[in-house]
Amino acid sequence: MSATTAGGAPAVKAPRVETPFRRFVSEFFESKIATGALVVFTVIVLVAVFAPLISPQNPYDLAQLDIMDGRLEPGSRNAADTMTYWLGTDDQGRDMLSGIMYGLRISLIVGAGSAIAAALIGASLGMLAAYAGGRTDTIIMRLVDLQLSFPTILSALMILAFLGKGIMNVVFALIVVEWAYYARTVRGTALVERRREYIEAAQCLALPTRRIIFRHLLPNCMPPLIVVGTIQIARAIALEATLSFLGLGVPITEPSLGLLIANGYEYMLSGKYWISFYPGIALLVTIVSINLVGDHLRDVLNPRLKK
Amino acid sequence: MQPNIPASAAPPTLQVRNLRTHFFTRAGVVPAVNDVSFNVGRGKVLGLVGESGSGKTVTGFSIMRLVDEPGRIVGGEILFGGRDLAKASEEEMRQLRGNRVAMIFQDPMMTLNPVLRIDTQMIETMQAHRKISREDARQRARDTLGMVGIPSPDERLKSYPHQFSGGMRQRVAIAIALLHEPELIVADEPTTALDVTIQGQILAEVQKLAATTGTSIIWITHDLSVVAGLADDIAVMYAGEIAEYGAVDDVLDHPLHPYTHGLLGSVPSRNKRGQPLLQIPGMTPSLLNLPAGCPFRTRCPRAAEVCVQSPPMAEILPAHEARCFRPHLENAGVAA
Amino acid sequence: MSVYLLRRLIQAALVMLAMSVIVFVGVYAIGDPVEILISPDADQAERARAIAALGLDKPLWEQYLAFLSNAVRGDLGRSFVFNEPALKLIGQRAPATLELAFGATFLAILVGLPLGLYAGLRPNGAGAKAIMAGSILGFSLPTFWVGLMLIMVFAVQLGWLPSTGRGETAEFLGMRWSFLTRDGLAHMVMPALNLALFKISLVIRLTRAGVRETMLMDYVKFARAKGLSPQRVIGVHVFKNILIPVVTVVGLELGSTIAFSVVTESVFAWPGMGKLIIDSINVLDRPVIVAYLMSIVLMFIVINLVVDLLYSVLDPRVRLESK
Numbered sequence: 028m029s030a031t032t033a034g035g036a037p038a039v040k041a042p043r044v045e046t047p048f049r050r051f052v053s054e055f056f057e058s059k060i061a062t063g064a065l066v067v068f069t070v071i072v073l074v075a076v077f078a079p080l081i082s083p084q085n086p087y088d089l090a091q092l093d094i095m096d097g098r099l100e101p102g103s104r105n106a107a108d109t110m111t112y113w114l115g116t117d118d119q120g121r122d123m124l125s126g127i128m129y130g131l132r133i134s135l136i137v138g139a140g141s142a143i144a145a146a147l148i149g150a151s152l153g154m155l156a157a158y159a160g161g162r163t164d165t166i167i168m169r170l171v172d173l174q175l176s177f178p179t180i181l182s183a184l185m186i187l188a189f190l191g192k193g194i195m196n197v198v199f200a201l202i203v204v205e206w207a208y209y210a211r212t213v214r215g216t217a218l219v220e221r222r223r224e225y226i227e228a229a230q231c232l233a234l235p236t237r238r239i240i241f242r243h244l245l246p247n248c249m250p251p252l253i254v255v256g257t258i259q260i261a262r263a264i265a266l267e268a269t270l271s272f273l274g275l276g277v278p279i280t281e282p283s284l285g286l287l288i289a290n291g292y293e294y295m296l297s298g299k300y301w302i303s304f305y306p307g308i309a310l311l312v313t314i315v316s317i318n319l320v321g322d323h324l325r326d327v328l329n330p331r332l333k334k
Numbered sequence: 335m336q337p338n339i340p341a342s343a344a345p346p347t348l349q350v351r352n353l354r355t356h357f358f359t360r361a362g363v364v365p366a367v368n369d370v371s372f373n374v375g376r377g378k379v380l381g382l383v384g385e386s387g388s389g390k391t392v393t394g395f396s397i398m399r400l401v402d403e404p405g406r407i408v409g410g411e412i413l414f415g416g417r418d419l420a421k422a423s424e425e426e427m428r429q430l431r432g433n434r435v436a437m438i439f440q441d442p443m444m445t446l447n448p449v450l451r452i453d454t455q456m457i458e459t460m461q462a463h464r465k466i467s468r469e470d471a472r473q474r475a476r477d478t479l480g481m482v483g484i485p486s487p488d489e490r491l492k493s494y495p496h497q498f499s500g501g502m503r504q505r506v507a508i509a510i511a512l513l514h515e516p517e518l519i520v521a522d523e524p525t526t527a528l529d530v531t532i533q534g535q536i537l538a539e540v541q542k543l544a545a546t547t548g549t550s551i552i553w554i555t556h557d558l559s560v561v562a563g564l565a566d567d568i569a570v571m572y573a574g575e576i577a578e579y580g581a582v583d584d585v586l587d588h589p590l591h592p593y594t595h596g597l598l599g600s601v602p603s604r605n606k607r608g609q610p611l612l613q614i615p616g617m618t619p620s621l622l623n624l625p626a627g628c629p630f631r632t633r634c635p636r637a638a639e640v641c642v643q644s645p646p647m648a649e650i651l652p653a654h655e656a657r658c659f660r661p662h663l664e665n666a667g668v669a670a
Numbered sequence: 671m672s673v674y675l676l677r678r679l680i681q682a683a684l685v686m687l688a689m690s691v692i693v694f695v696g697v698y699a700i701g702d703p704v705e706i707l708i709s710p711d712a713d714q715a716e717r718a719r720a721i722a723a724l725g726l727d728k729p730l731w732e733q734y735l736a737f738l739s740n741a742v743r744g745d746l747g748r749s750f751v752f753n754e755p756a757l758k759l760i761g762q763r764a765p766a767t768l769e770l771a772f773g774a775t776f777l778a779i780l781v782g783l784p785l786g787l788y789a790g791l792r793p794n795g796a797g798a799k800a801i802m803a804g805s806i807l808g809f810s811l812p813t814f815w816v817g818l819m820l821i822m823v824f825a826v827q828l829g830w831l832p833s834t835g836r837g838e839t840a841e842f843l844g845m846r847w848s849f850l851t852r853d854g855l856a857h858m859v860m861p862a863l864n865l866a867l868f869k870i871s872l873v874i875r876l877t878r879a880g881v882r883e884t885m886l887m888d889y890v891k892f893a894r895a896k897g898l899s900p901q902r903v904i905g906v907h908v909f910k911n912i913l914i915p916v917v918t919v920v921g922l923e924l925g926s927t928i929a930f931s932v933v934t935e936s937v938f939a940w941p942g943m944g945k946l947i948i949d950s951i952n953v954l955d956r957p958v959i960v961a962y963l964m965s966i967v968l969m970f971i972v973i974n975l976v977v978d979l980l981y982s983v984l985d986p987r988v989r990l991e992s993k
Contacts, residue, residue, distance in 0.1 A: 180930050188951050265810075268815075295822050298826055307815035307818070314812070318810050402891075428899065431895055432896035432898070444888035447893065447911070451986075462902070494986040496986070
């Protein structure tokens with residue numbers, strides 16, 4: 028740590044103050060793999076966001092589709108000879124590349140959306156459990172234990188069995204499946220932080236509870252929350268794809284990656300691999316890049332691993 | 335230069351000559367053991383004394399050839415039973431370990447495998463070295479447990495380690511070391527983790543064994559008071575080197591090396607009550623960047639110009655060596 | 671020990687009861703019970719008669735008690751689609767799922783343990799790094815997509831293995847099993863491998879971490895200092911210690927393997943419970959859904975109990991405490 032104001036006279040070159048955030052950033056980029064994964068993931072997000080602008084065709088605009096172009100191999104030209112289907116077409120004559128770009132949008136929105144909602148709910152309940160303690164804590168943590176003792180797919184199936192199919196039900200199922208991870212993480216961290224002297228000091232100053240929670244406890248719970256959140260986004264995307272593949276998820280009119288893969292299932296036995304193959308690659312690259320970033324975030328943010 | 339201090343007629347059980355064990359870490363080469371030489375005579379106890387990080391434990395592991403990566407023996411000889419252990423094959427070493435050379439570890443809570451019964455852990459040691467029936471091995475295990483003072487050894491054989499106290503576990507570990515009546519036992523701080531009374535019992539036990547069976551012992555410790563009553567010879571280690579080496583009375587009564595002198599001065603004692611304890615200033619230097627010359631010179635009150643050169647190990651008094659240019663000769667009543 | 675067992679059994683019964691409430695509320699309160707329990711083809715008069723007969727006009731708690739007493743007698747309703755008792759359907763499909771799940775678990779241990787052991791013993795070697803990279807992939811790969819790719823490569827392109835179905839079965843203990851015939855085994859290879867993929871990665875990671883941790887233990891060094899052969903040090907001293915966490919986790923994962931077989935069964939058209947539940951959700955055959963959920967919860971509870979008992983057999987330290 029360099030003392031910037033010591034001596035008063037301005038230094039020739041202002042020394043960089045090492046804030047925790049800057050240290051975190053520089054440590055993160057020390058890993059080439061994680062940096063690469065982050066770049067890949069950023070590209071994926073950009074592709075998803077700008078899909079309407081950069082995709083060769085709008086895969087949902089039936090006017091643009093030509094059934095004559097159905098099931099063309101990768102690299103084929105379309106019937107009107109105006110464009111190339113680099114990744115082939117599906118049975119509707121839909122360009123797979125465009126389909127994947129739009130499918131990424133849906134997968135990312137569903138995955139990230141449910142992860143954020145689950146984080147808000149889970150973190151609030153975890154904080155409540157840690158702060159209130161007693162019976163509230165017991166009830167919340169029993170629920171968490173129950174939730175975590177069931178495999179994600181089973182909980183999701185149960186909810187979809189009760190509520191029926193549909194995109195909102197899938198999002199709801201994902202939130203139910205995921206909230207417990209956040210709750211457990213936040214409660215664990217908050218319980219440790221609560222016993223620290225600075226919280227006691229804040230309580231002695233009679234600061235309002237709300238202020239203690241949001242200004243003191245929550246910021247300290249952020250690092251583990253970020254790590255769990257990253258991994259959970261990947262898991263949510265994978266689970267959504269699985270549910271959509273099983274025909275329980277998104278509607279056929281707006282296919283996510285999982286549904287694109289399912290659509291190609293029946294054609295695969297006749298050797299038309301590309302309809303399922305490329306969406307799967309897109310899904311795989313997305314999940315792997317998020318997981319690699321998450322893995323490294325855990326290493327960087329975990330104080331126990333620091334020397 | 336060859337140490338020849340224990341002037342007994344029989345050849346020493348173990349001769350370590352110019353042993354060097356280095357660790358090749360990412361941060362650089364760590365000379366954990368640097369040019370270490372000593373002898374252990376038959377039935378004798380050598381006290382290997384030093385602070386943590388002085389290389390005493392690595393010396394012990396080097397003799398057993400149990401130094402783990404990234405450590406390696408890079409030079410010197412370990413002469414035992416007519417051969418050089420530093421160059422022995424892994425299979426030759428395996429046959430020696432637990433058989434003719436045994437080792438006792440520091441923390442008895444960690445040395446026995448928690449999921450194996452005591453009898454398994456004893457019998458496998460015997461079966462690793464000779465053809466012996468399970469029943470004979472069990473008999474021998476029972477006798478050995480009795481010998482180290484474990485009550486009702488028959489029942490105890492069927493126990494798991496967690497059913498024993500720390501002192502009892504260390505007795506079991508000692509029993510395992512004794513199964514084949516080894517010629518040499520390397521004991522790495524075997525009493526440090528134990529209560530003082532248990533420590534005393536175990537020390538007495540070991541002393542008796544060394545005397546009756548003729549087993550030689552290297553007793554590694556940081557505690558001078560332990561070796562004072564137990565060892566025949568003492569080697570004091572500092573920063574990977576032996577600073578001083580000689581018979582126990584010589585070293586403790588008139589230390590030559592300023593480090594030994596400081597070490598003895600910093601032990602609280604009844605005779606010195608009321609007087610300020612001596613302290614060695616500073617900290618043990620990192621082995622990664624030792625000062626040039628004598629490694630102790632930055633903390634040494636007697637350091638001089640000459641100390642930037644490496645002092646050789648020298649027999650300053652008869653059968654009493656030190657690695658120092660300016661030894662405390664006045665301690666021995668000799669004018670400097 | 672018996673007190674411990676009794677306590678665990680009471681706990682299990684309580685969890686079962688709690689789950690029956692959740693499933694009941696899910697089916698009878700959230701979903702529309704008329705739609706769920708009465709065939710959609712029924713006319714008005716039939717519906718009214720059925721509602722009265724099913725007691726749907728009674729208060730919810732009375733309905734729950736009726737549901738519970740039926741459930742205890744093994745009656746969880748009849749399937750609309752098959753017109754058979756739902757529980758019987760589940761029973762018929764269970765062997766297919768169970769053999770798949772056990773096959774996958776067996777594969778996970780068979781493949782994962784040696785690879786994990788190797789990676790743990792030579793953590794810096796190229797082989798270990800390849801194994802670990804593979805295990806990251808195993809965690810990230812979407813199961814259903816890998817299943818599709820397996821079919822494409824081994825069934826469509828190479829033609830080595832059959833793509834779907836159970837193949838020939840043979841009877842054992844009054845149930846039909848695929849693993850007893852050559853043809854059945856050939857059908858089972860790909861689904862079992864597909865289902866095992868995630869578990870293999872898990873076993874590799876657990877084993878590797880266990881080996882690395884155990885190798886640093888004093889008792890391993892002490893074992894070497896006793897002059898034991900490397901085979902015995904690794905095979906007994908290291909292996910027995912890492913077996914405890916691996917067995918625990920793999921055992922606990924058996925329940926999740928059974929649940930996740932839903933995906934694999936859909937990909938490979940494997941006629942097990944998972945395929946049945948997906949079909950049932952798609953056609954709203956809710957008695958079957960209820961029967962599936964209740965039986966899988968029961969399986970979970972049994973598995974947890976068995977793993978706990980097994981754990982105490984393996985680890986002497988636990989054994990003492992539970993006595």
